[in-house]
Amino acid sequence: MHDLENNIILIVDDNPTNLAVISEALIDAGLEIAVATSGENALKQSTYDPPDLILLDIQMSGIDGFVTCEKLKENPLTHDIPVIFMTALHDTADKVKGFNLGAVDYITKPFQQEEVIARVCLHLKMRNLTKKLEEQNIQLKQFTEELEQRVTQRTAELSESLNDLKQAQIQLVQSEKMSALGQLVAGIAHEINNPLSCISGNVDHIEEYFHDLLEHLQLCQQYCEHPEIETHAGKIDLEFLTEDIPKIIDSAKLGAKRIRDISNSLRTFSRADTTSKVLADIHEGIDSTLMILQHRLKANETRPAIKIIKQYGNFPLVKCYLGQLNQVFMNILANAIDTLDESSQGRSFADIERVPNIINIKTESLDNQSVIIKIKDNGKGISSEVKSQIFDYLFTTKSVGKGTGLGLSISRQIVVEKHGGFLSCESVLGEGTELAIAIPIT
Known part of the structure; x- marks a missing residue:
C-alpha cells in the first residue's frame, strides 16, 4: 500500500x-x-x-x-x-x-x-485517480489558455505586418504557420499521452484487481456457506456492487479512450507534409478537423449544438498534401461555424432547436478522376458582391480582430496551385453557403 x-x-x-x-x-x-x-x-x-x-x-x-x-x-x-x-x-x-x-x-x-x-483502499485509490485527473485537466487547461494567448498574440503581430505584403508572400506565411502549428499540436498530443498512459494503466490494474477480488469472493461464497456471509452480502448489496463497479471502470476507460482519440486527431491534423504528395485518406483528415473543432460545434448558453451531417462516398486514397488540405478543411469549417453563430443571434434557443444549425459534408468521386468535397451550412448566405471577393487576398467580412482575410485565399492557393484542383462557392441569401473542393485522385 x-x-x-x-x-x-x-x-x-x-x-x-x-x-x-x-x-x-x-x-x-x-x-x-x-x-x-x-x-x-x-x-x-x-x-x-x-x-x-x-x-x-x-x-x-x-x-x-x-x-x-x-x-x-x-x-x-x-x-x-x-x-x-x-x-x-x-x-x-x-x-x-x-x-x-x-x-x-x-x-x-x-x-x-x-x-x-x-x-x-478502493475508495482511496479512486480518490487519488480522480485527483490526478483533475490536476492534469487543470494543467491541460492552463496550457491551452497559454497556447491560445500565444496564438492570439502571434496572429495580432502577423496582422500588422501582412497589410504590406503581396500575394506572392502568402505561400511563405502558410508554410510557416503550418510548421509552427504542427510542432505545437504534436507537442500537445505528446504531453497528453504521458499522463493518459498513466491513467489508462492504473484503470487497467484496478479492473484486474477487482476481477481477482471478485473471483476470490465467489470462491468464498461457494465453499463457505454461512448465514452471516449471506446476510452481510445482502446488507452491502453485493450483487449491485459487482455489477456497478465494472460499469464505473468501463466509464473511466471510455473517458481515457476519448482523450486518446482527441490526441490522435491532433497528430493527424498536424501531419507534416513531405516535399512530394503521398496517398492519404481524405475522410480521416476531415474527421480529425471536426474533432479539433468539437468545442465550437457543441451546445453553449446561446444555441444548441451545430449538427454535422456526413455523406461520405467510396473512393480510393488520394495523392495529396494532407496536412495542407486539413488546413483548408479547418478554414472552411471554421467560417461555417462563424456564419451559423452569427445567424443564431437574435433567435431563441427553442427556435434554433426547431430549425437547427446544420453543416453538411458530402464527398464523392467524379469519374474516378477527382474527388469532390462539399461543405454547406444553412446560415444567412452571402450576397453576390461578397461572393465575388471571398477568395481575394486580405478580404474579410469579419470585424477587426476576428479575421485576417487570409483563410480562403490560402485555401484556394493550396487547392488550385498545390493540387491542380478548384475551389468554388455557391450561396443564396437566406438559405446558406456551400464551398466545393475538387482534388485530382492522382
Whole structure:
C-alpha cells in the first residue's frame, strides 16, 4: 500500500472502543489516520486540514453522522472528500439517505477488518485517480489558455505586418504557420499521452484487481456457506456492487479512450507534409478537423449544438498534401461555424432547436478522376458582391480582430496551385453557403 501511505483517513466516532478497533486495523495496514470524537470536531478538522477520506459514525451525541455529512458536502473545502458511513443500522432507508447526502459507501458494525481495509483502499485509490485527473485537466487547461494567448498574440503581430505584403508572400506565411502549428499540436498530443498512459494503466490494474477480488469472493461464497456471509452480502448489496463497479471502470476507460482519440486527431491534423504528395485518406483528415473543432460545434448558453451531417462516398486514397488540405478543411469549417453563430443571434434557443444549425459534408468521386468535397451550412448566405471577393487576398467580412482575410485565399492557393484542383462557392441569401473542393485522385 506504498501508494496510499501519504493519504490521511479521518475516523469520526464518539465511542472510544470503536475508535480503537478501527484505528488499530488501519494502522496495522500501514495507513495514516486522524481521529475526531464528534461531528463538530470532524467539521473543524476537515476544514483546516482536509483528509483524503472520512470514516463517519452515524449515531453520535451532538450532531449525528447524517448532519455532519450534509455540512461537509455544503462546504466547498470538504465537498469532494469521500465519506464512508460506519453504522450498525440495517434499515435500507438509512442507507439511501446516506447515499443521497453524498456518501460513497457503508461499513457495518461489528467491523470485519479485511473488508474495512479493502473498502478504504478502493475508495482511496479512486480518490487519488480522480485527483490526478483533475490536476492534469487543470494543467491541460492552463496550457491551452497559454497556447491560445500565444496564438492570439502571434496572429495580432502577423496582422500588422501582412497589410504590406503581396500575394506572392502568402505561400511563405502558410508554410510557416503550418510548421509552427504542427510542432505545437504534436507537442500537445505528446504531453497528453504521458499522463493518459498513466491513467489508462492504473484503470487497467484496478479492473484486474477487482476481477481477482471478485473471483476470490465467489470462491468464498461457494465453499463457505454461512448465514452471516449471506446476510452481510445482502446488507452491502453485493450483487449491485459487482455489477456497478465494472460499469464505473468501463466509464473511466471510455473517458481515457476519448482523450486518446482527441490526441490522435491532433497528430493527424498536424501531419507534416513531405516535399512530394503521398496517398492519404481524405475522410480521416476531415474527421480529425471536426474533432479539433468539437468545442465550437457543441451546445453553449446561446444555441444548441451545430449538427454535422456526413455523406461520405467510396473512393480510393488520394495523392495529396494532407496536412495542407486539413488546413483548408479547418478554414472552411471554421467560417461555417462563424456564419451559423452569427445567424443564431437574435433567435431563441427553442427556435434554433426547431430549425437547427446544420453543416453538411458530402464527398464523392467524379469519374474516378477527382474527388469532390462539399461543405454547406444553412446560415444567412452571402450576397453576390461578397461572393465575388471571398477568395481575394486580405478580404474579410469579419470585424477587426476576428479575421485576417487570409483563410480562403490560402485555401484556394493550396487547392488550385498545390493540387491542380478548384475551389468554388455557391450561396443564396437566406438559405446558406456551400464551398466545393475538387482534388485530382492522382
